[in-house]
Amino acid sequence: MSNSRNFEEKLRSAGLRPTRQRLEICEVLFDRKETFHFTIDGLQKILKNKLNTKISIATVYNTINSFKNKGYIKEISLNSEKTYFDTNVTNHHHFYDETTSELIDFHDSDVEHLQLRKNLPGKKIKSIEVLVKVANK
Amino acid sequence: MSNSRNFEEKLRSAGLRPTRQRLEICEVLFDRKETFHFTIDGLQKILKNKLNTKISIATVYNTINSFKNKGYIKEISLNSEKTYFDTNVTNHHHFYDETTSELIDFHDSDVEHLQLRKNLPGKKIKSIEVLVKVANK
DNA sequence: CAATATATTAGAACAATTCTAAAGTGCTTT
DNA sequence: AAAGCACTTTAGAATTGTTCTAATATATTG
Ligand SMILES: [Mn+2]
Ligand SMILES: [Mn+2]
Ligand SMILES: [Zn+2]
Ligand SMILES: [Zn+2]
Numbered sequence: 001m002s003n004s005r006n007f008e009e010k011l012r013s014a015g016l017r018p019t020r021q022r023l024e025i026c027e028v029l030f031d032r033k034e035t036f037h038f039t040i041d042g043l044q045k046i047l048k049n050k051l052n053t054k055i056s057i058a059t060v061y062n063t064i065n066s067f068k069n070k071g072y073i074k075e076i077s078l079n080s081e082k083t084y085f086d087t088n089v090t091n092h093h094h095f096y097d098e099t100t101s102e103l104i105d106f107h108d109s110d111v112e113h114l115q116l117r118k119n120l121p122g123k124k125i126k127s128i129e130v131l132v133k134v135a136n137k
Numbered sequence: 138m139s140n141s142r143n144f145e146e147k148l149r150s151a152g153l154r155p156t157r158q159r160l161e162i163c164e165v166l167f168d169r170k171e172t173f174h175f176t177i178d179g180l181q182k183i184l185k186n187k188l189n190t191k192i193s194i195a196t197v198y199n200t201i202n203s204f205k206n207k208g209y210i211k212e213i214s215l216n217s218e219k220t221y222f223d224t225n226v227t228n229h230h231h232f233y234d235e236t237t238s239e240l241i242d243f244h245d246s247d248v249e250h251l252q253l254r255k256n257l258p259g260k261k262i263k264s265i266e267v268l269v270k271v272a273n274k
Numbered sequence: 275c276a277a278t279a280t281a282t283t284a285g286a287a288c289a290a291t292t293c294t295a296a297a298g299t300g301c302t303t304t
Numbered sequence: 305a306a307a308g309c310a311c312t313t314t315a316g317a318a319t320t321g322t323t324c325t326a327a328t329a330t331a332t333t334g
Contacts, residue, residue: 016311016312017299017300017301017310017311017312018300019299019300019311019312019313020299021312021313022312040290040291041290055313055314056313056314056315057290057291057314057315058291058292058293058313058314058315058316059312059313059314061290061291061292062292062312062313065292075216075217077214077215077216077217078214079212079214080212080214080220080321080322082290083217083290083291095255095257095260097257097260098263099260104257106253106255109254110253110254110255111251111252111253111254112250112251112252112253112254113249113250113251113252114248114249114251114267115248115249115250116243116247116248116249116269117246117247117248117249118232118243118247120232120234120241120271122273122274123232123234123236123271123272123273123274124271124272124273124274125269125270125271126235126270126271126272127268127269127270128267128268128269128270129267129268129270130251130265130266130267130268131264131265131266131267131268132253132262132264132265133262133263133264133265133266134257134260134261134262134263135260135261135263136259136260136261137259137260137261153280153281154279154280154281154330154331154332155331156280156281156282156330156331157330158281158282159281177321177322178321192282192283193282193283193284194283194284194321194322195282195283195284195285195322195323195324196281196282196283198321198322198323199281199282199323202323217290217291219321220321220322
């Protein structure tokens with residue numbers, strides 16, 4: 001598989017050198033079909049399991065912040081406890097399951113007519129996102 | 138004006154004694170017609186101006202947390218920098234103005250048919266809220 | 275005006291994130 | 305392949321937002 005090649009190019013395209021640590025982080029974040037939601041803490045645990053050694057927390061933060069700034073991931077805020085990140089950078093909506101603390105994507109096609117009647121003069125809309133909080137019945 | 142009377146009762150109804158500090162906080166939060174969005178930091182600055190002495194940060198946090206737990210205010214998360222609070226505890230939507238860092242309410246009647254097609258089996262919906270990020274044109 | 279229960283406060287503790295600067299690695303040039 | 309330089313990683317310090325602690329102050333009750 002030429003994934004590490006791909007990730008190398010991805011990193012270079014972002015002006016980042018393809019180091020061992022960054023390639024491992026890429027594997028966790030991008031080597032999957034499905035969308036991936038994570039916290040820094042969760043990511044570090046995954047990396048620790050994967051590698052049996054740990055990548056320093058500063059490197060994890062630096063890398064994630066670089067990816068965020070490059071537009072390869074985005075930040076999702078839904079409560080004050082944890083900051084979530086999302087490898088799906090398109091404009092989309094979320095279910096947040098309060099029972100499991102899980103985030104689940106959904107898309108424009110899953111809501112009817114999300115059309116604003118209200119407008120703010122002199123402002124342009126950057127994003128419109130719906131957050132649906134759910135819990136066990 | 139019998140506002141301090143009202144606030145006294147409000148505090149008692151929440152099982153809180155009406156102290157000087159809590160009454161001052163009530164005035165800032167609730168003695169207004171419009172909805173009020175604030176951060177802890179912003180609230181403390183308002184209180185300091187109003188009083189010329191400061192209420193300790195621990196008291197501000199304790200009081201706001203009590204009000205949150207009693208359902209008198211709610212927490213709004215929109216970025217990882219600051220936690221916002223809202224005296225409007227109804228289910229409603231927000232514009233977040235990235236240029237001014239201001240939060241503006243809007244309501245169900247301001248969106249067309251916010252109706253979900255997607256559903257999660259075994260889960261019940263706690264809230265559906267839209268966040269519209271805007272910035273200067 | 276006690277006695278007692280609860281609240282306020284400064285500062286300590288804690289957690290998440292960023293900064294610092296020393297040591298290590300990757301890249302370019304030879 | 306080695307040298308030199310730029311960039312990266314790291315541990316630990318610093319910073320920030322929040323909660324805890326325990327001593328002092330205030331509110332309530334009798
Ligand atoms: Mn690997
Ligand atoms: Mn006053
Ligand atoms: Zn998502
Ligand atoms: Zn609001």
